[in-house]
Each structure stands twice: as C-alpha cells, then as structure tokens.
Amino acid sequence: MRREIPLAITFLIGIFMLVDFFVPHHAVSTSAEEMKQWGTIVIAASILLGVGNLIRVHFHKIRRRREGWGYSIVTLAIMAVMFAFGGPWGTVEEGSAFNWMFLNMQVPLQSTMFSLLAFFIASAAYRAFRLRSAEASLLLIAAIIVMLGRVPLGQYLTRSWPQAIQLPTLTEAIMAYPNMAAFRGILMGAALGVMAMGLRIILGIERSYLGGEK
Amino acid sequence: MTFIWTTIGALLTLSIYSFLYKDNPFYKFAEHLVVGVSAGYYLVIYYFNFIHPNVFSPVFLLRLGDEPISFFGFHWWMALIPGVLGILLYTRFFPKVAWVGRYALAVYVGGYAGLGISPVMQARVIEQLRANALSVAGVEDPFATMTNVGLGVVIFAVVAYLLIVKRNLGARNWLGKVAVIVVSAVVGYAGYLVLTLISNAGVVSLTNILLVVGLLGTLTYFFFSMKHTGALGGLARVGIVFLMVGFGASFGYTVMSRISLLIGRVSFLLHDWLHLID
Amino acid sequence: MSWAEKVLSIDRRWIFLAIGIAVTIPFFLPLGLPVVVTPPVQSLYDAVEELEPNSAPLLLSIDYAPATLPELEPMSMAILRHCFRNDVNVVVMTLHPAGYGLAERALLAAAEEHDQVYGEDYAFLGFQPGTSAVILGMGINIRNVFPADAYGVPLDEIPIMQGVRNYDDIPLVISLAGWSAAEAWVYYAYQPYRQRVGAGVTAVMATDFYPYLNAGQLEGLLGGMRGAAEYEELIETPDQGARGMDSQSVIHLLIIVLILVGNIAYFVSRKKKASTAGAAS
Amino acid sequence: MTMKLTAHLTLAVLFLAAPCAFAQDAAPDTTALPLDTVPPGSVSGLTAVDYVDNSDEGDRIEISWQASPDDGAGEGDVVSYQLWRSENAGADWDSLGVAGAGQTRYLDETATPGTEYHYGVAAYDGTSYSERVSAGPVVGRANLFQMTRLAVLVLMLVFFGMVLTFTKLAERGADLFVRRIPGLNAIEEAVGRATEMGRPVLYVPGIGEIDNIMTIASLTILSHVAKITARYETPLIVPTARAVVMSAAEEVVKEAYAEEGKPDSYNPDNIRYLSDAQFAFAGAVNGIMLREKPAANLYLGAFWAESLLLAETGFEAGAIQVAGTAMVSQLPFFVTACDFTLMGEELYAASAYLSREPKLLGGLKGSDWMKVLSIALMALGVILYYVNQESGFVAWFFTQ
DSSP states (O other), X not given: OTTHHHHHHHHHHXXXXXXXXXXXXXXXXXXXXXXXXXXXXXXXXXXXXXXXXXHHHHHHHHHTTOTTHHHHHHHHHHHHHHHHHHTTTOSSSTTOHHHHHIIIIIHHHHHHHHHHHHHHHHHHHHXXXXXXXXXXXXXXXHHHHHHHXXXXXXXXXXXXSXXXXXXXXXXXXXXXXXXXXXXXXXXXXXXXHHHHHHHHXXXXXOOGGGOOOO | OHHHHHHHHHHHHHHHHGGGTOOOHHHHXXXXXXXXXXXXXXXXXXIIIIIIIIIIIIIIIHHTTOOOOOBTTBOGGGGHXXXXXXXXXXXXXXXXXXXXXXXXXXXXXXXHXXXXXXXXXXXXXXXXXXXXXXXXXXXXXXXXXXXXXXXXXXXXXXXXXXXXXHHHSOTTOHHHHHHHHHHXXXXXXXXXXXXXXXXXXXXXXXXXXHHHHHHHHXXXXXXXXXXXXXXXXXXXXXXXXXHHHHHHHHHHHHHHHHHHXXXXXXXXXIIIITOOOO | OOHHHHHHTOOHHHHHHHHHHHHHHHHHSOOOOOOOOOHHHHHHHHHHHTSOTTSSOEEEEEOOOGGGHHHHHHHHHHHHHHHHHTTOOEEEEESSTTHHHHHHHHHHHHHHHTTOOBTTTEEEEEEOSOHHHHHHHHHHOXXXXXXXXXXXXXXXXXXXXXXXXXXXXXXXXXXXXXSTHHHXXXXXXXXXXXXXXXXXXXXXXXXXXXXXXXXXXXXXXEEHHHHHHHHHHHTTOOOHHHHHHHHHHHHHHHHHHHHHHHHHHHHHHHHHHHHHHHHHO | OHHHHHHHHHHHHHHHHHHHHHHHHHSTTTOSOOOOOSOOOOOEEEEEEEOOOTTBOSOOEEEXXXXXXXXXXXXXXXXXXXXXXXXXXXXXXXXXXXXXXXXXXXXXXXXXXXXXXXXXXXXXXXXOBOOOEEEEEEEOOOOSOOGGGHHHHHHHXXXXXXXXXXXXXXXXXXXOOOOOOTTHHHHHHHHHHHHHHTOOEEEEEESXXXXXXXXXXXXXXXXXXXXXXXXXXXXEEEEESSHHHHHHHHHHHHHHHHHTTOGGGOOGGGEEEOOSSHHHHHHHHHHHHHHTOOSEEEEEEEOOTHHHHXXXXXXXXXXXXXXXXXXXXXXXXXXXXXXXXXXXXXXXXXXXXXXXXXXXXXXXXXXXXXXXXXXXXXXXXXXXXXXXXXXXXXXXXXXX
C-alpha cells in the first residue's frame, strides 16, 4: 500500500499532464495549470528541509569542535542575520537591510565565484588542448578558430581576406554546421532518453527516487 | 554608507580570488559566508514569494472574513492541496509515517514527468528533424555560396582519405596519398556540381549535407543496440569527429562568456570601488 | 629538466596571473577595435525596430541572476534604450527570484535616461514563481498570473496595459536569461501560442540556441557580451559591451598563445624522449 | 497576433480619414478628383473554422479569406475588410469587426459555444464595399483534441509502443544486446581506487531539481555507487543544491547501505544540502574537495556553469573524475577536464545499464529504434522533396 498509492498517484497525474498537451479543452488546461502551481509550492515548502540539514551538519561540527568549526559559526550566524532582516523589514525593496546584504554580499560573492571560470578555462585549455590524437587536434583547431573569430581581433586580422574565409565567417559556419549537427544529435538522443525515463516514471518502473524498496 | 558596503563587496571579491593562489582562511570565510547568506536569502524569498501569497493568504485571510484572494484564479481552498503536500515532505522525520512523504514527491515528479514528455518530443525531436530536413532541402542557407567551394573540396578530400588512402596505401607512399586525395577531391566536387545541375530543386548545399552527415553520425554514436564495427563503426567515428569539432567550438565560444564575468568583477573593483577609471 | 618539460609542468598559477594582468590592461589602454554585427543580432534588432511606437508593448523578461549580470545587463540596457529612443512601450517582468532588483535597476536607469513615464511608457510586473506555468498562464490571460504590477497597482489601471490581454496583444517577447528561462519561452510561448520570441543569453548558452534560431523558433539572438556590443553598435551607443570587447581580444590571444606554446613544448619533449629512447636501445 | 493590432490601427486610420471624406462631400463639384464609384473586387475562398487554442472554451472562430484583387494590386485601393456575423443562416448580419488591408485572417473571440454562425466579409475602399461573401455554418466548441499535434501524438505512441514491446521482451527473458558504454566501468574503477587510498568518494548529483530527468537518472546511479561504497565501507559524500534532491538522496543511500547489510556505516552528515545558490554551492563543493580530499569525484546529473569550477578544482586536488550529463553546453568542459565523461543519452543509458534490470533496458532499445525511425523520416522528407515538392507529406513535413 505504502508504495502502490504513491505510484498510482504518479501514474494518474503523469498521464493527466501528458494528455493536457493534446487536449485543448479549457477544463483540462485550467486544471493542469493549477497542478503546475502545486509543484512550485511543494518545492518552496521544501526549503526548510535543506536549511534544517545545513544547520544540523554545521551544528554537529561546532559541537564536536571539528576542524574549521569556527567557519560553521559564520555560516549559521549570517544565515540568522539574513533571515531576521528579511522577515520583518521587507525583502526586495530598495534600501532594505536585506536588499543591501543581498546586493553587497551575495551578489559579489556569487559573481566572483563564477568569474573564477575565466582563470580555470585558460588552465583547462592549456592542459587539455594538445595534439595527441586526430580527435584531440579537431578539438583544438575548432577551439582556436572560434576563439579568434569571436573577438574583434580576429575580424581585424583577416579583414583583407575573402569574405568566405574570414575568421568570423568561419566561426559562424562551424557553429552553424558541424557544431549544430553534433548538438542536434545529442539533443535528440537525450530527448529520447528523457521520454523513455518519463514513461518509466509514469508507469512506476523507475522508482529509485522514492527510496525505500519496502 | 555606500562606500562601506562597496568595500565589503570588494574585500569579499578579493577573498574569493585568493583561492587561485591556494585555499586560505579568507576564502574559507567567504565560502561559509556565501552559503549562510544564500540559505537565509532563499528561506525568506521562498516564504514571502511562494508560500505566503499562494498558501497562507488565500487560506487564512479568507477565514478571517476578508475579501477572498484568488489562488491563480481558482477557489481559495485549492491552495490547501499544495500546502498539505508541502507539509507531507516533513513526515520523513517521523519514521512511522515517513512513507507519507512519498505522496508529495509522487505528485511532483509524476506531474513533471508527464508535462515534459510531449514538448520534448515536439521541440527536440520533431522540430529538429524538420529543421535539419529543411536545411538539406536548401530552403535557407546563408553560407551556401560563400563556403561551398572550399568546404566541398575539404569534404571530398576527407572522404577520399578515409575510404581509399587510409585503407589501401602504405605508410610511406606520400606522393600516392596526395595524388589520390587531390584527384578524388576534384572528381568528387565535379560530381557534386553535376548533381546540382540535374537536381530539380536548385543548388544542393554542401554545408547542409554536413548537417545530415553529422546528425547521422552522432545518432549512430548513441546507438547502443549494435557493436560499433564495420560501416556502423565508420559512421560512429564520423559522429565522434563531429562531436569533437562541436566540443572544441563551444569551448572556444565559451571563453568569451567567462572572460566577460571577470571583466565585470575587475570593472567593479576598479570603477565602483576604487574609482580608478570612468 | 629541459625547458619544454618545465613549460609542460608549469604551475597553473602563472597562467592565472597572466590572465589577471591581461584583463586589466585594456581598462587603462583601450584598443577600440570595431565590432562586426552578426545576423542573429541584426534580426533581433530589426524585430525591435519594427515595433510601432506608443502601441502594443514589447514584453522584456529580465530573467538573469547576479551571476550573469556582466553579460546580460548590457543587453537589457541596449534593448531598453533602443525601445525608449523609438518611443516603444515596454513591459518588464522576471522569472528569476533574484532577478527582481536587477530588472528594476536596469529599467529605471534606462527610463530615466530617456525621460520615460511609468505607466505611460513602461511598466514593471515583478516576479512570479513557476517558470513554465507563468509563461503558459500569460497566454490565456496575463491578469491570471500578474493581477497587479510589482507595486500592487492593478493592471487595468496602468495605461499601457489596458487592452493587453494575452500574447495576441504583445508583438514580441524578449527573454534575457542565464538559465533555461529563455528556452522555456520557446517551449511554452512560441510552441503553443506562436508568440514571437527573441532571446539574449550568455555566450556559452548561445550554442544551445542555434538550433532554435535555425528552426525559426526564435526571432533573433544575442550571445554574451559580444551580442551586447553588437547591439550597442547598432543603436550607436557604445557602453559596457563595447569596452569589454578589447579585454576579450587580448585574453583570447593570450590563451591561443598559451595553447601553441604548450603544443610546441609537447612535441619537443616527445621528440627528445623518442631520441633518448632510441639511443638506449 | 498582429491581427488585432492592425485592426486597431485601421480603425484609427479610418477615424482620421473620416473628416477628410466629409470635407470632400461638402464641396462635391469644385474638385477635379472624380469620386471612386467602382467597388473593389470581392474576397474569395472564405472559410470559417472553429479555432483551437490551448485553453479552448469554444468561443473562438477563425475566419480567413484570400485578399480582394484590389488589395495591394489591381486598383490597390482596399483599405480594410468588414466582417459580419449572423446567427440566422445568412440573414440578420451583425457587424463583427474590421481587418486591415493585407490581412487575410480574423479571430472572432466573442462566439457563444454551441451556436451556429455564418460569417460574411467584404472589402472596403474608403467609399464603397465589395459584394459580401459568406461562409458557414460553423459552431464553436471546446475541443477535445489539438489536431496540429497529431504528429507528436502518433510519434509518441509509436515510441512508447517500442519501449513497452522491448520491456515485455526483456521480461520474458529475450536476450537484448546493449553494447558496453565506454566510461561506465570508470565509475567502478574510481570508487575502487578511493577505497585503496582510504579516501572518500564525492558524488555530485548536479544542481537540477528532482523534476529534472537527469537528476532522477543520477539518483539511480547513486544507488549503485552507494552499494559499492557500502560494501567497501568507503565514505560517500553527496553534496546537493536542492532540498528535495537531498532528501531523495538520503533515502537512496540509506537504502543502499541497508541492502548491503551495513546500515550502521551510513553517515547522515555526509548527505548535505549546501545551497540553492549555484555558486555558493560550487564554492562549498570546492571546499569539500580541498579539505576532505576525496579520491574519486563523480559528477552525474544536470550541471550548468559550475561544471568547470568543480572539474578543475578536482583535477588540481588530484582526484579521478568521472562526469555524466546531458547538458550540451557543459559537455566540452567535462570532456576536457575529467577522465571519463558519459555524454548525453549515455547518462540515461548508464542508469539502465548499471541496474541490469531487464525492464529498464526496454527504454534504451526503444530509444535506439526511434533514432532509426527518425532518420528514416528525415530521409523520406528530403527525398520526397526532391522528387515532388507538391506532395502531401512534404507539405506536412515542411510546414507548421
């Protein structure tokens, strides 16, 4: 029972959403619309689960004085402060403390973390792009052409060549043909994988995500 | 006030960059800070933007006798369903009723699995097939005239290499190899021109043929039901060639985006914080 | 250890340092290389250029989060400037929970530059969660999803929103996103409603969008900072996008030089190994 | 879509033009301009059909026609089309609306479901109307099927049929060949090496939500990996970016440890929710890699830009890395920075392959033959295009 009922629910809702795509009748589409909202709300409600786990892990670390427990205090304290500011004094309004903390702590930290990629992409390129084999050389040549063709410098270097072999043209051609063909292949293959998996979920064949076999 | 906040932002930025040298207390501090800040942020945002307006307001305000607040245009009590489903997620802390939490997951995963299937079929399979076929039919091809000659020669040279030279000629026969490649490129290209002239649909674009061969090769690479030997193996190899060119190209294409981010941060440090540039 | 082996086993922190220096220099010594406009950008520009002034609004969905700000904010600024310069009405919304402040900031900045009036020339709907549901819902009636604007004013009281019911009354939607939101617009606005959709995405995502562009599911596409720079070129207002392109040129060149040096070192060291091996046997 | 807009504009133009017309009427014989007394040519091919939209309430009828010969050609003086509607088989015409010159379609959004209507259209040149052409009857209904999506339905059913057939075959014990997926053994090797070195295994299930099919495929693989780590008592760290994924991962790992008879080795502190924020998550995982020094990093699931941040840091920390994702844009980075990468569909195939459950293989075989069918369809479309551009299949395949 404990397993059958959830699987039956999965089946019914899955089929209903699947059918919604083909049935334009407003009764179906409005109910499907409604159910989509449920999903977002369930996800929003789950956030406490995550935060609870975060608190537990860091709390254990502090209590057992494990290495780096001081930093755990930072995490828990700043979370509490952020939450306290966010609750009573408004969230995203311009000028609220919550907004200030968001704009001046979360934004710079996240975007700086993201920008580390500029360095990593250079080191990865340096390390990986070697003419070791035929395939590796294709990777390298395509990368170099596109890298040059993307920037004004590439345009500048080949400005007097015939249009057909100027770097920006070549770049566009590589992106539009070999790249597109390859990615379309991956896209189609992956789409079939998604559909097969979706069918398995709806039919209850795939159920590892529910956990607990019993 | 602004300067203080900007300075905090700048110091945190520098703390993250210190990671490039090595892991250090500044980075650890920044890392733990950002985890805490974002946890608090999402807690607040999820509550005030999702739960409060969509569950609490419709359910409780109505009971207090206020004007009914619609739940996306539906009866207020509909809001109870996701509310209850959300609460069910927490039954996992009570082992005896933990299984009830699966209902919430079942609704969510089942719904989205069903929702995803048909649009994926339409947008990722049918539309892509159609677009590929359209290109082959030469309906639209901005590059056809520009790159056709060059690409045509290259394609036929590669085909000649793969089919004739690689299999039949010894390692040292350089002159023979070059001759075969040149001759087959010329003959192949001439044949292509004849084909174009007799076809009733106008110019068959070679670049578009690349799309077909590439798609065919890539799909073959992802064909799991047979061993990749013989002709199938050859096609799969063509697929790998396309995949590698594609990966190289998108790697190169991405560099720009990543540098953009760094430019954004450097601009923040030099302009917003230090006012060194305008 | 030969020089080639040294080069091959170089501490990657030297590469990091080189990148850091290379990105900073153009801020002080601009190169000013010209930007060439590519067809996907041109077609998006044309689609915006064709919009009727003071008529049905452009719906701009500013769906980016802070992380992709440097690439996508120049796009919002360029598109908003373009619209406001042509007196095209603009309605802005966001599908990303962190996008609210960023969308508002870009909109207000551009509106102030062009002396536009809230409600008469532009409106801000704010944020609604549930990406696909929001997009689909707006196809039936925008008011179901956004009963009021971001400031709580009912849509019917906003002059430019009067008579705007669903996608039938919106000539063009542009989504600027660093995640799958732009794709969602294709799936849930173009596919079911045939709503014309344009997109601005990060350079890395642009690759994924070529198939949609090619299949006619997208009107036009801005890819990364370069896309923004091209758009700036088209509206003749060079700004953040254009400035960034110089740094881009320098770093791209640097990475290519690094790859070449790495390969030369690789071949030299392999040759040496081969010849010493030969001597030993 | 631009229809209504054009209709509004036309109305505006007519409104503005009215005073001029009036002025002309007031002074009929002083101008040399002859009044246009020739009515424009009438429209042809008028059709009125029940319009099917995504939330169909049966209140929309789509009217379309071929332009008047004087619209943009001939005399070129058509300014608009007037539309009428009748509930009474062509009598009692009520004015319905106006479509601008050049328009050949109008959407009546005010129909009462279930009522029979006739529609009439006439071209207007500013002074006179053409003959009214009518069509009907037509009834607006809330439809139960979207005909334009028939192809999607058919192909989907064909696909499902193949999947289910192969699943049935597998259940009956038919020997379904599936070739080895390169890189799959790498997962087991990586875990094995971590065990030898006495260091933990890091398993990142991506940052997708649980509704993402990649995440679900990843959880299936996680269950397999957890069984191996349980067997060897190697710590398994699973950082997640979504609370629901965390709780699902907890279930999966706990379950795997129980199945291997090692429920006590399961450490709940190792299944961690870090942050919903993408780069806060990436930063924290980087911290785990440097401080807890896992010897094997497995990245399987939906990844966005954090892919290279993780893979480069992991490389620098000296771990064996295996990645798998169907995110096309991130594959190049995993391919360059990891030891093995499961590309696209291989991720889904891997989850079926690893479980060795015959039922799951059905999906894989079904996908394979769907690929063959897709290619055949495309080839057919292209060949028919070159043979006969007018054929029905070509028209269907290349339009919409």
